[in-house]
Amino acid sequence: MKKIILLVLVFSQLATYAQQQATYEVYAIRFGKSGFLKVSAVAIGGSDKDSVADCFMFWLLRGGGKNIMVDAGFELNENSMKEYAWNSTNYIRPDSALLRMGLKPADITDIIVTHPHWDHIGGIKLFPAAQIWMQSDDYSYFVGTAWQKNGDHGGFYKGDVQAIVAANLEGRLHLIKGDSIGIFPGVRAFIGSKHTWESQYLLVNTRVERVIIIGQ
Numbered sequence: 001m002k003k004i005i006l007l008v009l010v011f012s013q014l015a016t017y018a019q020q021q022a023t024y025e026v027y028a029i030r031f032g033k034s035g036f037l038k039v040s041a042v043a044i045g046g047s048d049k050d051s052v053a054d055c056f057m058f059w060l061l062r063g064g065g066k067n068i069m070v071d072a073g074f075e076l077n078e079n080s081m082k083e084y085a086w087n088s089t090n091y092i093r094p095d096s097a098l099l100r101m102g103l104k105p106a107d108i109t110d111i112i113v114t115h116p117h118w119d120h121i122g123g124i125k126l127f128p129a130a131q132i133w134m135q136s137d138d139y140s141y142f143v144g145t146a147w148q149k150n151g152d153h154g155g156f157y158k159g160d161v162q163a164i165v166a167a168n169l170e171g172r173l174h175l176i177k178g179d180s181i182g183i184f185p186g187v188r189a190f191i192g193s194k195h196t197w198e199s200q201y202l203l204v205n206t207r208v209e210r211v212i213i214i215g216q
Contacts, residue, residue, distance in 0.1 A: 023206050074094075
């Protein structure tokens with residue numbers, strides 16, 4: 001009996017170690033261009049005289065039996081074009097962009113939302129089976145306080161609020177609260193950038209090194 005218990009403990013420790021060592025392939029998927037930005041807008045101490053090409057993109061993490069999107073881009077249609085007053089060229093819908101990776105919408109297991117600006121959260125409707133992960137305080141502000149008197153809903157859109165609330169009602173939304181939270185083995189969320197009320201960024205294990213993923 002003691003040998004059996006010892007073997008169970010050893011296998012349990014090995015499983016925990018394997019989870020902690022989970023690694024991912026990390027891809028940046030571009031789905032549109034948006035012109036140029038001043039370097040000073042994207043880099044501390046950057047020059048106002050120089051510019052850099054900007055684009056719309058999201059991240060894809062593959063590993064541990066999962067296909068995880070970090071942000072979901074946005075869906076450009078007749079209704080959203082009225083809301084998304086932004087110059088976008090060479091646009092391709094995020095679910096179509098994933099076809100280059102051999103993935104269909106149903107293959108996406110999870111979406112981690114770094115923050116709820118329209119170009120990061122607007123595409124969640126394209127992946128109706130995915131589990132969605134978001135900071136609790138960011139969600140509360142996005143669906144509530146931002147729309148109150150003196151609230152700040154710049155970059156937020158009502159259709160996206162309705163979509164994330166629907167995901168919550170469907171049981172697909174998982175709310176994270178706090179800093180240095182492990183979402184999956186090898187994927188940890190951090191807060192503090194305050195790009196929105198409580199935006200988050202990720203630290204991801206790869207086979208070579210750990211990668212910081214920020215959605216801006």
